[in-house]
Amino acid sequence: MDSNRIDDLLEKYWECETSLEEEKELKAYFNKTEYDKKYAEVAPLFRHYEREQKIGGLDSFFDQRIMAEIENVQPKVEKKGNIIALFGNIAKVAAVGLILITAGYFIKEELSKEEMKPYVSDTFEDPEKAFEETKKALQMISKNFNKGRKEVRKLSTFNEAQEKVKADNQL
Amino acid sequence: MNMSLEAFKTRVLPTKDKLYRFAFKMLGDQDEAQDVVQEVFIKVWNKREEMDQLENMEAWCMRITRNLSLDKIKSKTRKMTDHIQEGFDVSQGDGLTPYRSTEMDDTMKNIGRFIASLPEKQKQIIQLRDVEGYSYKEIGDILEIDMNQVKVNLFRARQAVKENLLNMNAYGLQ
Numbered sequence: 001m002d003s004n005r006i007d008d009l010l011e012k013y014w015e016c017e018t019s020l021e022e023e024k025e026l027k028a029y030f031n032k033t034e035y036d037k038k039y040a041e042v043a044p045l046f047r048h049y050e051r052e053q054k055i056g057g058l059d060s061f062f063d064q065r066i067m068a069e070i071e072n073v074q075p076k077v078e079k080k081g082n083i084i085a086l087f088g089n090i091a092k093v094a095a096v097g098l099i100l101i102t103a104g105y106f107i108k109e110e111l112s113k114e115e116m117k118p119y120v121s122d123t124f125e126d127p128e129k130a131f132e133e134t135k136k137a138l139q140m141i142s143k144n145f146n147k148g149r150k151e152v153r154k155l156s157t158f159n160e161a162q163e164k165v166k167a168d169n170q171l
Numbered sequence: 172m173n174m175s176l177e178a179f180k181t182r183v184l185p186t187k188d189k190l191y192r193f194a195f196k197m198l199g200d201q202d203e204a205q206d207v208v209q210e211v212f213i214k215v216w217n218k219r220e221e222m223d224q225l226e227n228m229e230a231w232c233m234r235i236t237r238n239l240s241l242d243k244i245k246s247k248t249r250k251m252t253d254h255i256q257e258g259f260d261v262s263q264g265d266g267l268t269p270y271r272s273t274e275m276d277d278t279m280k281n282i283g284r285f286i287a288s289l290p291e292k293q294k295q296i297i298q299l300r301d302v303e304g305y306s307y308k309e310i311g312d313i314l315e316i317d318m319n320q321v322k323v324n325l326f327r328a329r330q331a332v333k334e335n336l337l338n339m340n341a342y343g344l345q
Binding site for chain 2: 016023024047051052055063067070071
């Protein structure tokens with residue numbers, strides 16, 4: 001690679017003006033077996049970064065453990081979640097139903113009370129109507145009273161007859 | 172849509188080394204770093220319904236890794252010690268002659284030690300940018316700071332590293 005290019009990139013690198021791509025370019029250059037010896041001071045830095053990036057430490061055993069752990073966690077959590085959610089939904093529907101039924105009952109109760117009121121305690125607002133009704137009621141009473149008197153008159157005829165018979169016997 | 176087991180395997184699991192390196196850099200302990208990564212993955216799985224809404228899942232994973240590592244550090248109020256830093260340098264040189272390999276190794280070890288001694292934020296930004304190759308925006312998301320902060324800290328870190336390289340050179344480590 002052109003050493004002017006590397007000089008430029010290095011200068012930009014120290015000023016933090018290089019892009020990620022340019023930094024990769026630098027890393028790649030200094031990690032080649034052959035690089036310009038005038039960069040002997042800086043080369044170890046980029047080799048150090050490259051080596052740091054290769055440090056692993058988590059082997060496939062780690063992967064297996066993670067996957068096993070996750071697979072164990074999965075069904076339990078989902079099942080539990082579903083059942084809880086199902087119960088939750090049923091409970092919500094039931095609660096709303098209960099509220100509606102209770103409310104309906106009380107509303108019905110209240111309405112029927114109001115319907116009964118006029119028969120129990122209503123009075124006529126128009127005095128003429130009240131007068132007519134009272135008259136009607138009184139007429140009904142007098143009519144029935146007269147009916148009763150007729151019957152009583154029959155009784156008195158019977159009584160007269162009885163007394164006549166008594167008197168005849170005494171004679 | 173839910174993340175399937177297969178998607179988890181292909182999209183999430185491959186980030187394990189990045190997460191592990193980041194946690195290891197912060198904690199300096201292999202087992203603890205591994206525990207953190209495991210915790211992150213289980214978190215991802217439990218939140219898989221929300222994962223598809225994330226703009227950048229990997230950055231999210233890194234952020235959780237950082238937060239869990241910080242929690243661990245806080246709970247132990249521990250300090251990084253020297254032997255931990257040496258733990259970073261166990262890998263082998265690649266294809267150089269024994270003599271040059273040793274020399275190169277020493278320099279690289281020194282660089283590693285120097286970076287490990289930088290302030291926490293600068294050290295993390297070096298790890299995320301120069302080692303892992305994240306964009307400024309991603310680093311901002313991971314560390315929960317704005318992009319200017321990222322740039323300022325990276326600039327300071329690179330300047331410090333540059334100065335250190337020149338000093339090493341001047342005092343005869345070459």
